[in-house]
Amino acid sequence: MRERLAQDVSGLPTWAFESKSTPWWGTLGFMAIEGMGFALAVGMWLYLAAVNPQWPLGPPPATLWPGITLTALLVLSLVPNWWCNRMALRQDLRSVQIGLVVMSIIGLVAVALRGFEIAYLNFRWDVDAYGSIVWLIIGLHTTHIVTDVGDTIVLAVLMFTRHARPRRFSDVTDNVFYWVFVVVTWPPLYLLIYWAPRWMG
Amino acid sequence: MTDAAVATSAGRLRDTALGQQELAARLDRLWGTPRGILGWLTTVDHKVIGRRYIATAFFFLCIGGLSAIAMRLQLAKPESRLIDADLYNQLFTMHGSNMMFLFAVPVMEAFAVYFVPLMVGTRNIAFPRLNAFSYWVYLSGGIFLWTSFFLGEGPDVGWFAYAPLTEQQYSPTHRPDVWAQMITFTEVSALAVSVEIIVTVFKQRAPGMTLDRIPVFVWSMLVTSFLVFFAMPAIMLASTSLILDRLVGTQFFVSGTGGDVLLWQHLFWFFGHPEVYIIFLPGTGMVSMIVAAFARRPIVGYLPVVLSLIATGFLSFGLWVHHMFATGLPQMGASFFTASSMLIAVPSGIQIFCWLATLWDGKPVIRTPLLFVLGFVVIFVIGGMTGVMVASVPLDTQVHDTYFVVAHFHYVLIGGAVFPLIGAVYYWFPKICGRMMDERLGRWNFWLAFVGFNLAFFPMHILGLQGMPRRVYTYQPEMGWGGLNLTATVGALILFASFVLLLWNAVRSTRHGVAAPDNPWDAGTLEWATSSPPPPYNFARIPVVTHREPLWAERDELPVAHGLSVERREVLVSTITEARPEIRQASPEPSIWPLLTAIVVGIFFLGSIFTPWAVVWGTPPIAVALVGWFWPKGSREDET
Amino acid sequence: MATGRAFLISAVSLSLAACSGRQSSLDPQGPYAQQIANLFWAFLAVCALIWLAVCVVLSIAVIRRRAARPQPLELAPARERMMGQLVLSLGGGTGVIVIAFALISYVAQRNLWAEPNSGMTLRVVGHQWWWEVLYDDPQPARNFITANEIHIPVNTLVRVRLETRDVIHSFWVPSLAGKMDQISGHINEQLLLAARPGIYRGQCAEFCGQEHAKMAFSVVASSPEEFDAWRDGQIRAAAPPEGPERRRGRHVFESHSCLVCHTIRGTIAGGKFGPDLTHLASRRSIAAGTAPLTAGHLGGWIADPQHLKPGTQMPPGDLGGADLSALVAYLMGLQ
Numbered sequence A: 001m002r003e004r005l006a007q008d009v010s011g012l013p014t015w016a017f018e019s020k021s022t023p024w025w026g027t028l029g030f031m032a033i034e035g036m037g038f039a040l041a042v043g044m045w046l047y048l049a050a051v052n053p054q055w056p057l058g059p060p061p062a063t064l065w066p067g068i069t070l071t072a073l074l075v076l077s078l079v080p081n082w083w084c085n086r087m088a089l090r091q092d093l094r095s096v097q098i099g100l101v102v103m104s105i106i107g108l109v110a111v112a113l114r115g116f117e118i119a120y121l122n123f124r125w126d127v128d129a130y131g132s133i134v135w136l137i138i139g140l141h142t143t144h145i146v147t148d149v150g151d152t153i154v155l156a157v158l159m160f161t162r163h164a165r166p167r168r169f170s171d172v173t174d175n176v177f178y179w180v181f182v183v184v185t186w187p188p189l190y191l192l193i194y195w196a197p198r199w200m201g
Numbered sequence B: 001m002t003d004a005a006v007a008t009s010a011g012r013l014r015d016t017a018l019g020q021q022e023l024a025a026r027l028d029r030l031w032g033t034p035r036g037i038l039g040w041l042t043t044v045d046h047k048v049i050g051r052r053y054i055a056t057a058f059f060f061l062c063i064g065g066l067s068a069i070a071m072r073l074q075l076a077k078p079e080s081r082l083i084d085a086d087l088y089n090q091l092f093t094m095h096g097s098n099m100m101f102l103f104a105v106p107v108m109e110a111f112a113v114y115f116v117p118l119m120v121g122t123r124n125i126a127f128p129r130l131n132a133f134s135y136w137v138y139l140s141g142g143i144f145l146w147t148s149f150f151l152g153e154g155p156d157v158g159w160f161a162y163a164p165l166t167e168q169q170y171s172p173t174h175r176p177d178v179w180a181q182m183i184t185f186t187e188v189s190a191l192a193v194s195v196e197i198i199v200t201v202f203k204q205r206a207p208g209m210t211l212d213r214i215p216v217f218v219w220s221m222l223v224t225s226f227l228v229f230f231a232m233p234a235i236m237l238a239s240t241s242l243i244l245d246r247l248v249g250t251q252f253f254v255s256g257t258g259g260d261v262l263l264w265q266h267l268f269w270f271f272g273h274p275e276v277y278i279i280f281l282p283g284t285g286m287v288s289m290i291v292a293a294f295a296r297r298p299i300v301g302y303l304p305v306v307l308s309l310i311a312t313g314f315l316s317f318g319l320w321v322h323h324m325f326a327t328g329l330p331q332m333g334a335s336f337f338t339a340s341s342m343l344i345a346v347p348s349g350i351q352i353f354c355w356l357a358t359l360w361d362g363k364p365v366i367r368t369p370l371l372f373v374l375g376f377v378v379i380f381v382i383g384g385m386t387g388v389m390v391a392s393v394p395l396d397t398q399v400h401d402t403y404f405v406v407a408h409f410h411y412v413l414i415g416g417a418v419f420p421l422i423g424a425v426y427y428w429f430p431k432i433c434g435r436m437m438d439e440r441l442g443r444w445n446f447w448l449a450f451v452g453f454n455l456a457f458f459p460m461h462i463l464g465l466q467g468m469p470r471r472v473y474t475y476q477p478e479m480g481w482g483g484l485n486l487t488a489t490v491g492a493l494i495l496f497a498s499f500v501l502l503l504w505n506a507v508r509s510t511r512h513g514v515a516a517p518d519n520p521w522d523a524g525t526l527e528w529a530t531s532s533p534p535p536p537y538n539f540a541r542i543p544v545v546t547h548r549e550p551l552w553a554e555r556d557e558l559p560v561a562h563g564l565s566v567e568r569r570e571v572l573v574s575t576i577t578e579a580r581p582e583i584r585q586a587s588p589e590p591s592i593w594p595l596l597t598a599i600v601v602g603i604f605f606l607g608s609i610f611t612p613w614a615v616v617w618g619t620p621p622i623a624v625a626l627v628g629w630f631w632p633k634g635s636r637e638d639e640t
Numbered sequence C: 001m002a003t004g005r006a007f008l009i010s011a012v013s014l015s016l017a018a019c020s021g022r023q024s025s026l027d028p029q030g031p032y033a034q035q036i037a038n039l040f041w042a043f044l045a046v047c048a049l050i051w052l053a054v055c056v057v058l059s060i061a062v063i064r065r066r067a068a069r070p071q072p073l074e075l076a077p078a079r080e081r082m083m084g085q086l087v088l089s090l091g092g093g094t095g096v097i098v099i100a101f102a103l104i105s106y107v108a109q110r111n112l113w114a115e116p117n118s119g120m121t122l123r124v125v126g127h128q129w130w131w132e133v134l135y136d137d138p139q140p141a142r143n144f145i146t147a148n149e150i151h152i153p154v155n156t157l158v159r160v161r162l163e164t165r166d167v168i169h170s171f172w173v174p175s176l177a178g179k180m181d182q183i184s185g186h187i188n189e190q191l192l193l194a195a196r197p198g199i200y201r202g203q204c205a206e207f208c209g210q211e212h213a214k215m216a217f218s219v220v221a222s223s224p225e226e227f228d229a230w231r232d233g234q235i236r237a238a239a240p241p242e243g244p245e246r247r248r249g250r251h252v253f254e255s256h257s258c259l260v261c262h263t264i265r266g267t268i269a270g271g272k273f274g275p276d277l278t279h280l281a282s283r284r285s286i287a288a289g290t291a292p293l294t295a296g297h298l299g300g301w302i303a304d305p306q307h308l309k310p311g312t313q314m315p316p317g318d319l320g321g322a323d324l325s326a327l328v329a330y331l332m333g334l335q
């Protein structure tokens, strides 16, 4: 078929932030999938709670302090995370580098705290269905923390190399976005793991 | 912030001033898949991957079909000793799992991978490397399942693998693990493809392709991808929990320690019911395209059709319990699911009525693709009607888990998805291969399929009503089921012949078919605007869309956009509703990392059947592969 | 299409021909099954009509003569609107029909699930791959257990409480009622009511492992008097064997592994793993409907159960010829 030049796109930029770019949508897509995974895991917990006359079953509730500490850390981490986002939008390389290093350190501390959380759950996954579902939920969330921390570290390293081109700032904001997801999904799970059994038991 | 983002790349050569020939040559070099084995392994061209996906899915149809033929031979007469119980149970599990997870879902996604970018007028799918990865993962899942079968470890617990039969206690072998891990493979790939499709449809549509100009097939794939998003996590969670139960002793589906047997069924069918629409909706999308092309007019009721797709999508999450009517759930609850299941007849009906109206008002040209669509209507409506019957709780308590249900779902699956699919093969073959398929063989193919199908599956309704349960490897002569079973087997053999003919026609036509013009059917959508087969870059210049059927609205020249680079791979990224172009985004170049990642991921999945420690030693290689994948290589795409 | 219709016709005639089958939901022998069958025919009639209408419209649309449209996009707006409205009103009609369907389905469901306040109760426990049947009585001495053959009095409502010892099974007697699953951790119930005396075959309907195909049973409905006589017979312990052959048979039974798994009341055999054999010879078949109860089949079964029912949980007997025939003689005497 013959062509008629109808629209000139040569003036368009070659990259953009957030919802203008495809990676952001990809991230959002995976967040939707994983969010559904969390929702269903919570659904499993509720279902098991509903079919069992006694819930939680046997085990004592998990020790509180590791959970509280981690939750506080996650919530507070939103501040440097947000700052990192702003610096990326400004394309301020120096600040972004600092932000990513800070976020990597916070992430590693979070992973360590998660280790304590698991150690202080006070029951194993195979005692009963309650143990199983709590371990499943916490395991699911842990994979998210670990992946995002890994991602942040790689990105931090990248931003110190010659590949730190403008377009990478968009990757930084997507990474920030994902961390928000990791943080936001946690409080409901936290209530379910630490407080629901105390209120119900 | 956007201003800051405007990074111009001055001095780069654009397509604006280039002549047709030079442009084609440059784009060819830029977008072409390199020759040789390495090119083959590293390609990220959605058409190459789509073709591969389609071929692989049809390969699985063939072996899944052969396993069905084996079952039919066994059931042809009472107390046949052809196949023993152990093998038969593996066969129907393999058949069902293979057909659902390795054929039906992937084949629809395969068509989408090939055609969605062409139909929305872009040069490659979003996240082309993820696309390559998803194919490799899918392939590994399929190979894994069938290898296990040939090693004597084929799953034998049915395609929905009800607990507690799948628990360690009742299935001490690795068979359920094979099933569960095959699920993981195929779901990872399906989820990846869905993300690609949604982002492609949202962000990569050609300028001017507003929401109400999106082709119906693309709509159907968009809705399907959302169903995948929200349905597949359920089965991932379920199969993971099952593996944990079996491997490390969690107690999810074990009664007595707080677990619950029915939890499995809820999780499975929360996925399983949307799953059947994941298979069916793309089929309806194909039907809408074929009907419009051959009735020689746009579809009647574009908006109702699209809304029906969306409504079906929503409703499909409220039906899962209709697979569990015999489990003794509370009465009121069950009848809620009766009502919701029946309501889904409304959107399905509206689609059927729209196609009828289109055919009525148009002047249908009877060619093979349309024949398959006509066959689809006749068959699918029967299947839909039996669906409405089994949605009734009292009726279902009689026919549940009998051949009546087997008949229902083959009528909707084969009638509702495979018939449109074969129509689609005849319809789009010229675009993919550049040659027409043989029309005379096509008609034979259709009539054999139609007669064979009905002969094979209609009798199953009666068998079910006469009390024949499904998943039985044999039955006694006194039951009086012999005659109808024999009929079904004969029908299945005729159906088999029709598939052999299809295969023959396709293989022969790739070599000897009549060369296809760009738009052999004079259809209206964008995939027909480019050459057959399309060049690696799809469109020399991106079309500017002015109408829902651009090729019918613009009869002699196509308005196009210009100004894209010819020195690096660029696609246009546009706004969601209006499709106003916003950026010229770099599109990735070929890479070996998706394949390597798929391999290490496969090893991880495989290992975790045998030991929980696979999670520990399996993760670092994946991390390395992912870093390799994403780390910039300093090529042109990374430069801005 | 013509083919489709021919199918429907042949289908109906075939189904009529098969109406006398002994395991068929189209051959109802009690009010529960009857009601479901009525519901089925009502649904079928409406659905078949709609399907026919669709096929007729489709055929006319394809063969009707008309002038070709010069350009695909030359459409008359008024006609487009009219067609759009037609489609939507047909959609509305579909809605009305399915709501009516849902309502009549619900009414039938209420009748079928109505809580009975009379009748007898028994328990059926599913095992891989046979059925344990427990008749519980207010007087514990009158309790007894049997297998694979359920006796009920006609015109009496019977509540069957359904349990399982292992995986999910599903209890189904098509000529009497719909099916209900047996699920561990859940207790389900199925109501049965036979209007006429007769033998109604049932079969496990949920896939339960290797021998799911050979997990059948029968329901024998007889007059209340006959039923009571049968029950009294079952309550009694096994009569001591008569004659040397049968006495030897009993000795064989008691000195081999049989007693680990089987109970014969009145002997030392008290195993609970397999079916109760106290009145084995009063039953019509062995191994959950796999073979009729004859001396030949019984001998074959004991010698090599895996031959008749590969995968069954009973191991081969490993007995000499004379022991085997004595054992068979003994078991055949357990009336």
Ligand code: HEA
Residues within 6 Å of the ligand: B276, B277, B279, B280, B322, B323, B341, B342, B344, B345, B348, B349, B350, B352, B380, B381, B383, B384, B385, B386, B387, B388, B390, B391, B392, B396, B399, B400, B401, B405, B408, B409, B412, B413, B416, B417, C050, C054, C093, C094, C095, C097, C098
């Ligand atoms: C392509 C796949 C597909 C499709 C489209 C459907 C469509 C439907 N299905 Fe089906 N179904 C399956 C695949 C599918 N199904 C599979 C695979 C299983 C079995 C799984 C297993 O157990 O292995 C199953 C099982 C299944 C069951 C469980 C049965 C049992 O196990 O006992 C039920 C119960 O409600 C059901 C209902 C329906 C309904 C109401 C529809 C409706 O969507 C149908 C709507 C369509 C129409 C009704 C026809 C067109 C409408 C008109 C022409 C308008 C006029 C109509 C009326 C007024 C009625 N299906």
Ligand code: HEA
Residues within 6 Å of the ligand: B061, B062, B063, B064, B065, B066, B068, B069, B071, B072, B092, B093, B095, B096, B097, B099, B100, B104, B158, B159, B160, B406, B410, B413, B414, B418, B456, B470, B471, B472, B473, B492, B495, B496, B499, B500, B503
């Ligand atoms: C889209 C899905 C799909 C498709 C296409 C089919 C296709 C067929 N199915 Fe399917 N079937 C299911 C999905 C599907 N099935 C599911 C989900 C189940 C439930 C499983 C379970 O209970 O767990 C099932 C169960 C099932 C049963 C019930 C088994 C049982 O309960 O015991 C039967 C029995 O007849 C059957 C028969 C057939 C037949 C004859 C075909 C035919 O249409 C097949 C025709 C195709 C071919 C024959 C392939 C042609 C081959 C070639 C062209 C290759 C030739 C090349 C060489 C020889 C070199 N199927």
Ligand code: CUA
Residues within 6 Å of the ligand: C126, C127, C129, C168, C169, C170, C204, C205, C206, C207, C208, C209, C212, C213, C215
């Ligand atoms: Cu028991 Cu099937």
Ligand SMILES: [Cu+2]
Residues within 6 Å of the ligand: B272, B273, B276, B319, B320, B322, B323
């Ligand atoms: Cu369903």
